[in-house]
Amino acid sequence: ITGQDIPHQFPVDYYPVIGNDLRACIAYYRERDPEMAAYGSVEQILAQAVAVKEEIYQELTSQGLEAFEGIRELVETAKARGLGVAIASSGRPEKIQHNLRSSGQDDLVPDELTVSAAYVKAGKPAPDVYLEALRRLSCSDASRVMVVEDAVHGIHAAKGAGCFAVGIPNTLPRDRLEPHADLVVDNAHELVQILLKQA
Structure with missing residues (x-):
């Protein structure tokens, strides 16, 4: 999400963090992958990720969202x-x-x-x-x-x-x-x- 080529397996690598806020997600991955330290602190990565995520999210949801059934x-x-x-x-x-x-x-x-x-x-x-x-x-x-x-x-x-x-x-x-x-x-x-x- 930060535009960095960090190897991952989707959706398996995503399962442990579903439901967490973005800060907790970044902290989780940074703790498990020492190479992520090269991208900065949790707060530095968070600031970058928030901006990119928001831009992508607004684009994806521009046509509206469908509420969960029922x-x-x-x-x-x-x-x-x-x-x-x-x-x-x-x-x-x-x-x-x-x-x-x-x-x-x-x-x-x-x-x-x-x-x-x-x-x-x-x-x-x-x-x-x-x-x-x-x-x-x-x-x-x-x-x-x-x-x-x-x-x-x-x-x-x-x-x-x-x-x-x-x-x-x-x-x-x-x-x-x-x-x-x-x-x-x-x-x-x-x-x-x-x-x-x-x-």
């Missing part, structure tokens, strides 16, 4: 049943808002219930982003909270916060999520059916 229905069903809904993401605040607008989902969750890893001390897999979301929801019992995640680090963060973690194989295959999640479903429609069956 997400709108899930959020609307949860809210109709009086449940609180928040977003807790490793992404920067600007990226989160861009994604929500580009996918037509920016009306689902208010800004004050949208938590970025930029707002907390540590990103996923640390539980901080979910703990902040719980605080904003005024939720004192994390065991009553269901988190929907598509990354192993996100699942670990959710469980670290005491929540019930549901994996959806959007980014990773089911077999990568199953050892970590409390439940894995194929899509959000399945979670809607679970909610509708609750008394």
Whole structure:
């Protein structure tokens, strides 16, 4: 991503960092590949990577994004049943808002219930982003909270916060999520059916 020819195998080399913020990704790879030290410190590589990544991302998403299947229905069903809904993401605040607008989902969750890893001390897999979301929801019992995640680090963060973690194989295959999640479903429609069956 920095324009350097660093040997890698995709997607295998990507699996360990899915769900991490960019700083954590760079630190992970730099620690495992001594040759990366030649490109500078984590902060130096991060600054270069952010600029390149942002340019590429804006280009790739200029025609809009497609939301994960069933997400709108899930959020609307949860809210109709009086449940609180928040977003807790490793992404920067600007990226989160861009994604929500580009996918037509920016009306689902208010800004004050949208938590970025930029707002907390540590990103996923640390539980901080979910703990902040719980605080904003005024939720004192994390065991009553269901988190929907598509990354192993996100699942670990959710469980670290005491929540019930549901994996959806959007980014990773089911077999990568199953050892970590409390439940894995194929899509959000399945979670809607679970909610509708609750008394």
